[in-house]
Amino acid sequence: MDLKKEDLKVGIWGLGNEGFALYSYLSSKILLNNITPFTSNEQTLRIKTIHSTGKIEGTYQFIPTNEIRKILECDLIFITTLTTAYEEVASKIASFSIQNNIDLKQKIFVLFSGKLGGVLVFDKVFKSFGIETNVIETDALFACRKIDVDTVWIRGIKKWNLLISNKDAFKSASDLHLYKVIKMIFDDIQLDVADNFIQRGLTDFGAMAHATICLINLANIDSKRDLLFYIDGITENAVRLIEKVYLEFEEVANRFNTHIVDPIILLDRYYGTSKDNLLVAIKNVPNYKHTKMPNSVNNRMLYEDVLNTLYPLTLISKKIGIDLKVIPSIVNIMSEILLLDLEKEGRTLEKMGINNFFHRR
Known part of the structure; x- marks a missing residue:
């Protein structure tokens, strides 16, 4: 994958506090029509605009979907669900991709708060379906809270964090192209590559x-x-x-x-x-x-x-x-x-x- 920021198709799976904050952040950085928010929540599916206040002030057009196919058309897919849902989410993605003959090999899945070994959990589920793809984890970057069904208050944005991927979880290779893509998106946040999944998860x-x-x-x-x-x-x-x-x-x-x-x-x-x-x-x-x-x-x-x-x-x-x-x-x-x-x-x-x-x- 060799894309410019404005050419990336970005998906967000999970539209709770962190998902809304991420959508607001990305909307302020890249073209709106390149972001696909995914949810099964009926109330969220009816929202037409998102408002953010605090560290990011803005109102953004919002076109959510509950179709897995649409989010899997994206190049970069953020997973902002609870970490306790990782196995379920990974299984849904893997199962749908196989049933519908969707190739995930070039996709990048980004776990937004992987906790300890989240990248390993996702990778194991994908491999159990015979799927090879790219998974990166970092920590949640926003301190935020929804204050209305369509409004998120972003109280803080972390200035620094660590990354690790399923390709180098036990001994990092900081020159992986995956990391360059993520750093391109978060160009105002210092994201360093962790030594391994232990350092990433415990930081x-x-x-x-x-x-x-x-x-x-x-x-x-x-x-x-x-x-x-x-x-x-x-x-x-x-x-x-x-x-x-x-x-x-x-x-x-x-x-x-x-x-x-x-x-x-x-x-x-x-x-x-x-x-x-x-x-x-x-x-x-x-x-x-x-x-x-x-x-x-x-x-x-x-x-x-x-x-x-x-x-x-x-x-x-x-x-x-x-x-x-x-x-x-x-x-x-x-x-x-x-x-x-x-x-x-x-x-x-x-x-x-x-x-x-x-x-x-």
Whole structure:
């Protein structure tokens, strides 16, 4: 694929908060008629324009579709669904492409918040159908929230993030053409190629902080107190726990010949903030000053981070002989509170297709 930005046909599968923010961002960058938003939500299918406010101000023509064929006509397809839906989405795409004789070999699928090993999950599903294609993952780049059915408030845009693909998930090849295409789209964001899927998946402040802060604030969440998550909900004790989680991330990463950026540096790379200490840094991230405490433990922050980052990390750590202390405790407590069947619902080594990898090691 050797296309200019304005020639790319771009699809977005999933039109929640992040999907709306991505649509607004892309609409401000490239030709509107080159973006195909896909959803099965009847209310969203009736929307004719999208409004964005905050970091991106604009009103954009919106022509959504519920036809899989149309989004598979795109060159670049962003997946902005919940990460817990990856297997289902990949199976739908693979099955439809085979039934309708659609060649996916030159397509690029971009997972917008892959968590740990998301690119491996997608790749395994595609290969189970005999499909070879291109999958890249990065983290969600927008701090955003829908404030109406057709309006998204974009509170923040990350200035830096990492990429990894299914072609080089275990040892990166930074000169892959896939990366050049993504960097061309996000030309105002620094996107570096990760060393491997471990570094990409664990370079995620949310995965360090979300479950930790929720655990400390269970009473506040259950009481539905009107608090700010990163302002009222965080204390020195919460910060110490986040730092312990980070150190365990780093311990595992070191075994894979990589490292994870210190959370203070990570927040500064994301948004720009104080580097005095982690508590001050968190409280000074501009868009964090608007994040509300969830009013239920059944929220996306907990489900995705526990099931798709912290849990698979505990499985990987056992395979390589590292005895983690803090992360398995968080996983066990939260899985009991959320009534999760980790083996069934969580991201296992089998779902990522890496059981044999550890046997080889």
